[in-house]
Amino acid sequence: MDNSVSIRELSVAYGTVRVLESLNLDISRGEFIVLLGPSGCGKSTLLNCIAGLLEPSTGQVFIEGRNVTWEEPKDRGIGMVFQSYALYPQMTVERNLSFGLRVSGMKKEEIDQRVARAAEILQIQPLLNRKPMELSGGQRQRVAIGRALVRDVDVFLFDEPLSNLDAKLRSDLRVEIKRLHQRLKNTMIYVTHDQIEAMTLADRIAIMKNGIIQQLATPHEVYNHPVNLFVAGFIGSPTMNFLQGQVDGGSFAMEGLKVPLGAYKFETANDAKVDGILGVRPEHISVGEDAKKMPVQIESEIEIVEPMGSDTVAWTKISGQSVTFRCSSDIPLEPGQKVTIGFDPARGSLFNAQSGARV
Amino acid sequence: MTMAMTGTLTGGMAHSGALAGPQGKKPRNPFAPSRILIYTVLILASLFYLFPLYIMVITSLKDLEGIRTGNLFIPTDHPSLDAWFKAWNTACTGLYCDGIKVGFWNSVKITVPSVIVSIAVASVTGYALAMWPYKGANFFFTVLLVGSFIPYQVMLYPLVIITAYLHIFSTLWAVIVIHTIFGMPILVLLFRNYFVSVPQELFKAARVDGAGFWRIYAQVLMPMSLPIFVVALILQVTGIWNDFLFGVIFAGTTNFPITVQLNNIVNSLEGVKEYNVDMAATILTGAVPLFIYFVSGKLFVRGIAAGAVKG
Numbered sequence: 001m002d003n004s005v006s007i008r009e010l011s012v013a014y015g016t017v018r019v020l021e022s023l024n025l026d027i028s029r030g031e032f033i034v035l036l037g038p039s040g041c042g043k044s045t046l047l048n049c050i051a052g053l054l055e056p057s058t059g060q061v062f063i064e065g066r067n068v069t070w071e072e073p074k075d076r077g078i079g080m081v082f083q084s085y086a087l088y089p090q091m092t093v094e095r096n097l098s099f100g101l102r103v104s105g106m107k108k109e110e111i112d113q114r115v116a117r118a119a120e121i122l123q124i125q126p127l128l129n130r131k132p133m134e135l136s137g138g139q140r141q142r143v144a145i146g147r148a149l150v151r152d153v154d155v156f157l158f159d160e161p162l163s164n165l166d167a168k169l170r171s172d173l174r175v176e177i178k179r180l181h182q183r184l185k186n187t188m189i190y191v192t193h194d195q196i197e198a199m200t201l202a203d204r205i206a207i208m209k210n211g212i213i214q215q216l217a218t219p220h221e222v223y224n225h226p227v228n229l230f231v232a233g234f235i236g237s238p239t240m241n242f243l244q245g246q247v248d249g250g251s252f253a254m255e256g257l258k259v260p261l262g263a264y265k266f267e268t269a270n271d272a273k274v275d276g277i278l279g280v281r282p283e284h285i286s287v288g289e290d291a292k293k294m295p296v297q298i299e300s301e302i303e304i305v306e307p308m309g310s311d312t313v314a315w316t317k318i319s320g321q322s323v324t325f326r327c328s329s330d331i332p333l334e335p336g337q338k339v340t341i342g343f344d345p346a347r348g349s350l351f352n353a354q355s356g357a358r359v
Numbered sequence: 360m361t362m363a364m365t366g367t368l369t370g371g372m373a374h375s376g377a378l379a380g381p382q383g384k385k386p387r388n389p390f391a392p393s394r395i396l397i398y399t400v401l402i403l404a405s406l407f408y409l410f411p412l413y414i415m416v417i418t419s420l421k422d423l424e425g426i427r428t429g430n431l432f433i434p435t436d437h438p439s440l441d442a443w444f445k446a447w448n449t450a451c452t453g454l455y456c457d458g459i460k461v462g463f464w465n466s467v468k469i470t471v472p473s474v475i476v477s478i479a480v481a482s483v484t485g486y487a488l489a490m491w492p493y494k495g496a497n498f499f500f501t502v503l504l505v506g507s508f509i510p511y512q513v514m515l516y517p518l519v520i521i522t523a524y525l526h527i528f529s530t531l532w533a534v535i536v537i538h539t540i541f542g543m544p545i546l547v548l549l550f551r552n553y554f555v556s557v558p559q560e561l562f563k564a565a566r567v568d569g570a571g572f573w574r575i576y577a578q579v580l581m582p583m584s585l586p587i588f589v590v591a592l593i594l595q596v597t598g599i600w601n602d603f604l605f606g607v608i609f610a611g612t613t614n615f616p617i618t619v620q621l622n623n624i625v626n627s628l629e630g631v632k633e634y635n636v637d638m639a640a641t642i643l644t645g646a647v648p649l650f651i652y653f654v655s656g657k658l659f660v661r662g663i664a665a666g667a668v669k670g
Contacts, residue, residue, distance in 0.1 A: 074569030100568030
């Protein structure tokens with residue numbers, strides 16, 4: 001088996017509450033997988049099952065081809081980083097890093113060597129003699145990563161490691177985790193509810209809802225070809241615009257507007273006339289001169305303008321339905337202004353209004 | 360250059376200087392009515408508690424003659440420790456006249472093992488309940504919880520039978536075992552509730568690091584739980600040291616703890632009432648809990664402060 005981690009038919013239930021439903025997941029060696037989803041979707045439960053901190057009701061976990069379903073966390077070849085850092089408060093950084101190694105009865109020289117290496121990689125050498133309470137949040141999380149690092153494991157598990165940090169530190173440490181992955185090339189499984197972290201870090205993203213993986217694909221694929229309404233709405237900020245209408249053969253009909261779907265690649269046969277939802281990303285709507293090149297053009301009135309600095313988000317209406325679009329901050333926009341906006345339906349996503357699935 | 364720049368700066372910022380009116384810290388009036396009230400109450404309260412102690416100390420330093428003729432509130436001119444020596448060495452408690460020292464050492468022999476064993480067992484039990492929940496853990500916890508509300512007088516008679524059956528009635532062992540068991544509900548409750556507040560992730564991290572049940576307890580949890588251990592220590596030492604009922608029933612006449620002996624001295628109906636000896640014996644009896652409060656109270660506050668910074 002060439003998979004680093006394999007999950008087979010994994011279910012977790014607390015009484016009648018089913019947290020995970022016969023879940024299958026294969027993760028290649030060296031892959032960076034992000035489990036993304038709203039709170040309560042089962043992503044942390046899945047991670048805890050992989051770590052061995054939680055017993056599944058049914059199903060199996062394989063790590064490096066070995067069935068570890070019944071093994072203790074320490075025997076699974078994993079290292080884990082927690083949201084609250086979970087550093088041992090009474091131990092120095094050095095003792096924190098070496099705790100696991102000392103437990104396993106490793107020789108002192110070997111421990112020192114590994115701690116030194118981890119400290120060097122994470123640049124925490126000057127902190128080795130401090131206690132966790134004397135460290136800043138970012139330093140603490142670095143130590144927590146170091147604790148996984150010294151154990152020289154096959155798989156790194158991250159449970160929302162950056163959620164307790166402020167925005168600036170979060171983006172700094174995000175880059176560091178990416179750099180770490182490029183350097184170590186370990187398999188990494190990363191749980192987050194932050195889509196930016198997911199998009200920037202992942203080789204593949206598993207988007208979860210109600211204990212089921214909705215879509216498992218590259219960030220690009222997830223962003224551009226969401227398989228259902230949930231994924232489409234969860235990824236992207238500002239969120240995707242959803243236009244209600246009818247799919248009727250080669251076009252999408254809304255009140256006073258017919259969008260031709262000639263260039264749209266249908267996933268399924270589309271002979272029936274169904275209620276549909278057309279999803280269009282705010283950045284796929286252009287305004288002014290650019291709009292004139294688009295297959296679909298609409299005259300509309302700007303309602304609200306939100307300047308973000310790097311770009312501007314504006315609110316308007318298409319066929320009476322509220323829509324946001326994102327454009328360059330150089331384009332002057334005023335509330336009440338009449339503009340031409342346009343988009344290419346081929347770049348949009350079409351969903352069945354009943355099932356929410358992509359069509 | 361610097362001067363010039365400073366000049367320019369102040370010049371340019373002149374308009375933003377502080378204006379007349381309130382500025383910075385608001386001045387506090389040390390004689391504000393609220394302060395006077397607070398201090399009055401505090402001083403009265405401490406007098407209320409310290410005054411009896413004062414009377415006891417000065418009385419214990421007087422001789423009987425001085426007590427009879429002197430004023431209760433005025434210390435004697437020639438203090439002596441005779442009453443203290445008598446209380447410690449020769450005061451009669453019932454049949455024996457070896458002073459309160461016998462009871463003191465009995466109490467030490469009862470308190471030390473009971474406190475150590477009960478805290479050790481209760482902390483491990485609380486840890487297991489909080490961190491390693493098993494099937495039925497909640498039921499067990501409920502039983503303990505109910506246990507802490509049952510007045511133990513209810514169980515005295517059965518306990519007499521049980522200890523007699525185990526052949527430990529009228530020995531120190533009976534008292535030690537009973538104290539250990541009866542301390543359990545409240546202590547387990549105390550430890551469990553404290554350990555529940557320890558982040559679960561810390562415990563998970565230790566498990567990933569390969570630490571087992573005992574290592575997590577000893578190396579991770581215990582070092583960070585000093586405050587609760589001190590609380591348990593205070594609770595148990597004072598509780599067991601001050602116990603009268605179990606001591607008088609289960610220890611047997613030669614093993615009476617200090618509280619029972621004190622009672623026998625003070626409530627003795629024969630001979631002259633030796634107030635100075637009574638006072639000295641009472642202070643000696645109360646000395647151990649007082650000492651524990653003074654020493655560990657400081658540790659306790661420090662422990663809490665450390666926790667606050669960490670949190």
